[in-house]
Amino acid sequence: MNLFCVGLSHHNADVETLERFGGNAEIDCLLRSSGCTEVLLLATCNRVEIYGVSESLVSTLDIARCLDRKIDQHISPEPAPFYRYEDAQCVRHLFRVACGLDSMVIGETEILGQAKKAYEAARSNGAAGRYLHRLFQRAFRVAKHVRTHTEITRGAVSVGSVAVDLAQKIFGNLRSCKVLVLGAGETSEKTARALVSRGVTDLRVSNRSAERADNLADSVAARAVPFQSWLDQCREIDILVASTSSEAPLLSRSELEPLLRGRIDRPLFIIDIAVPRNVDANVDALNGVYLYDIDSLQSIAEQSLAMRREQIAAAEEIIAQHVAEFDESMARGLKRAPQGSEHPSVGESSLRPSEL
Amino acid sequence: MDRYFLIASAVCFLVAIAHTIIELRCGIFRPMRFNFVAVGLGFIFQTAFLYMRGHALGRCPITNLFEVIIFVAWSIALFYMVVGPAYRLSLMGAFTAPLVVMLQLMALLLPIDHTHRAKMPPNSWLEFHASISLVAYGAFALACIAGVMYLVQERQIKTHQIHSIFYHLPPLTDLFAAITRLLWWGFGLYTLGLASGFFVGEPLPWTQIVCAVAVWVLYGLILQGRYLHWFAPKRVAALCVVGFSAALTLLWGITFTVQTHTP
Numbered sequence: 001m002n003l004f005c006v007g008l009s010h011h012n013a014d015v016e017t018l019e020r021f022g023g024n025a026e027i028d029c030l031l032r033s034s035g036c037t038e039v040l041l042l043a044t045c046n047r048v049e050i051y052g053v054s055e056s057l058v059s060t061l062d063i064a065r066c067l068d069r070k071i072d073q074h075i076s077p078e079p080a081p082f083y084r085y086e087d088a089q090c091v092r093h094l095f096r097v098a099c100g101l102d103s104m105v106i107g108e109t110e111i112l113g114q115a116k117k118a119y120e121a122a123r124s125n126g127a128a129g130r131y132l133h134r135l136f137q138r139a140f141r142v143a144k145h146v147r148t149h150t151e152i153t154r155g156a157v158s159v160g161s162v163a164v165d166l167a168q169k170i171f172g173n174l175r176s177c178k179v180l181v182l183g184a185g186e187t188s189e190k191t192a193r194a195l196v197s198r199g200v201t202d203l204r205v206s207n208r209s210a211e212r213a214d215n216l217a218d219s220v221a222a223r224a225v226p227f228q229s230w231l232d233q234c235r236e237i238d239i240l241v242a243s244t245s246s247e248a249p250l251l252s253r254s255e256l257e258p259l260l261r262g263r264i265d266r267p268l269f270i271i272d273i274a275v276p277r278n279v280d281a282n283v284d285a286l287n288g289v290y291l292y293d294i295d296s297l298q299s300i301a302e303q304s305l306a307m308r309r310e311q312i313a314a315a316e317e318i319i320a321q322h323v324a325e326f327d328e329s330m331a332r333g334l335k336r337a338p339q340g341s342e343h344p345s346v347g348e349s350s351l352r353p354s355e356l
Numbered sequence: 357m358d359r360y361f362l363i364a365s366a367v368c369f370l371v372a373i374a375h376t377i378i379e380l381r382c383g384i385f386r387p388m389r390f391n392f393v394a395v396g397l398g399f400i401f402q403t404a405f406l407y408m409r410g411h412a413l414g415r416c417p418i419t420n421l422f423e424v425i426i427f428v429a430w431s432i433a434l435f436y437m438v439v440g441p442a443y444r445l446s447l448m449g450a451f452t453a454p455l456v457v458m459l460q461l462m463a464l465l466l467p468i469d470h471t472h473r474a475k476m477p478p479n480s481w482l483e484f485h486a487s488i489s490l491v492a493y494g495a496f497a498l499a500c501i502a503g504v505m506y507l508v509q510e511r512q513i514k515t516h517q518i519h520s521i522f523y524h525l526p527p528l529t530d531l532f533a534a535i536t537r538l539l540w541w542g543f544g545l546y547t548l549g550l551a552s553g554f555f556v557g558e559p560l561p562w563t564q565i566v567c568a569v570a571v572w573v574l575y576g577l578i579l580q581g582r583y584l585h586w587f588a589p590k591r592v593a594a595l596c597v598v599g600f601s602a603a604l605t606l607l608w609g610i611t612f613t614v615q616t617h618t619p
Contacts, residue, residue: 169527
């Protein structure tokens with residue numbers, strides 16, 4: 001019995017190559033006809049991988065042909081940098097993928113959901129049997145173990161998520177926060193959507209062009225505020241997102257200070273993601289005001305990434321233990337278990353919908 | 357014999373501190389389970405000590421400075437057990453344990469556990485007055501700890517220096533809400549303790565009265581300042597730390613006065 005993984009990822013392939021070898025709906029049928037007893041396709045924007053079990057060796061070239069989206073399957077695909085892992089190396093690779101160690105952003109958790117979906121698809125069409133069932137169930141357990149026992153997923157690693165995380169560390173639940181987005185560009189829209197996704201319901205938008213402010217307000221279920229009166233909003237808002245193309249600062253310490261007198265016990269979080277900056281740096285000196293510009297947000301994102309990198313060794317250690325245990329259990333279990341006994345039927349999914 | 361319970365309790369709190377330090381240094385921290393269990397065990401040993409001492413004395417075990425300090429440490433652990441999980445202040449155990457250990461080690465190492473003959477007959481009003489005031493100290497201590505947590509978190513956000521501990525500390529607004537509630541609990545209990553002092557039926561030393569009223573006024577001012585918006589949350593957090601330090605000093609003064617004035 002051979003367990004193998006053949007694939008391409010962001011480590012060794014560009015987007016064009018990943019798109020070309022993205023596989024298709026009949027991929028598992030093709031592979032099973034070429035000698036695989038179990039097949040699973042994991043295709044994300046950063047990787048295309050085939051996990052297979054076969055009685056005899058299935059060549060990488062055969063798999064590449066099946067993965068190739070070009071119509072003529074008889075022509076050899078142009079050389080692509082496929083990697084191939086067998087047996088214990090394959091188990092280790094899958095565990096690393098599930099834990100986010102092989103991802104472009106170390107520790108990201110989206111891959112686990114994608115792996116679960118891929119497993120569920122393969123299980124429901126009968127392509128994944130008991131071997132892959134055990135392997136993937138173990139991978140999901142390993143990912144959970146690594147997440148719980150290391151800090152590999154700790155901290156936000158993108159500017160937007162750092163800003164939203166900081167807002168949550170200041171205000172807790174964002175549901176009751178009042179937010180003013182200054183500017184109606186793409187960045188403003190993205191930030192507004194990120195805040196809405198974290199529970200913000202009172203969102204206001206202000207822009208020099210009232211029409212653009214209205215458009216953005218409509219698209220994110222916000223309220224448009226005339227640009228002339230945005231400064232007055234600082235008396236009542238909790239979060240200010242500044243992202244206009246203004247060449248000069250729009251908010252100075254002397255303008256903001258009098259507005260804060262009536263709100264001594266409420267912090268004001270200012271996210272200045274404009275370049276050049278919209279808010280004077282001196283504003284940060286005010287009590288209860290927390291000003292973050294693009295550089296400081298970027299710096300925290302980098303700190304988080306560095307913190308995650310420090311956790312790789314601990315995660316690898318956990319993975320190594322699980323690989324050894326898995327190999328041992330498979331060597332024992334496959335001998336003992338009758339054929340098909342551990343293959344979940346379509347009706348008895350091992351995954352709850354919430355896990356997907 | 358009862359001191360062994362205190363030593364066991366101090367060891368539990370020390371284990372909680374060591375665990376926190378090791379985990380924070382490794383960048384891994386799962387605070388709730390271990391710290392809560394360690395502080396909980398320490399609390400059980402403290403309770404066992406107070407029970408044995410109270411049984412031996414035939415009254416509430418707050419008859420000398422040693423017992424008073426242990427009673428305060430017990431009150432702090434008690435409030436942590438009640439407040440910590442309720443407000444999800446998961447890291448509070450890591451901040452609570454050092455204060456409790458410091459108090460217990462001070463009590464164990466200093467020669468303040470003077471054996472005393474039964475000089476006064478048990479007075480239930482006096483015992484209620486003293487014990488409820490010391491439980492209020494537990495609430496003030498926890499407000500002080502929440503204040504330290506607030507200041508640490510606020511500093512990290514203000515200076516943009518985000519450390520591993522940042523992700524384990526609660527949001528500023530949650531901490532401030534916890535501080536306010538603890539201040540109210542402490543102030544309410546302390547007021548009750550102070551009022552019950554009028555029913556003791558014995559003359560109390562004037563220095564004790566002045567110290568007790570000073571603590572009451574201090575916390576009353578902090579609460580007043582918080583509700584009249586005189587103080588920003590950061591100032592309230594800092595005042596909780598200053599206030600508890602002052603209250604602890606005055607408590608020592610009160611206990612010292614009681615010991616020297618007892619015939």
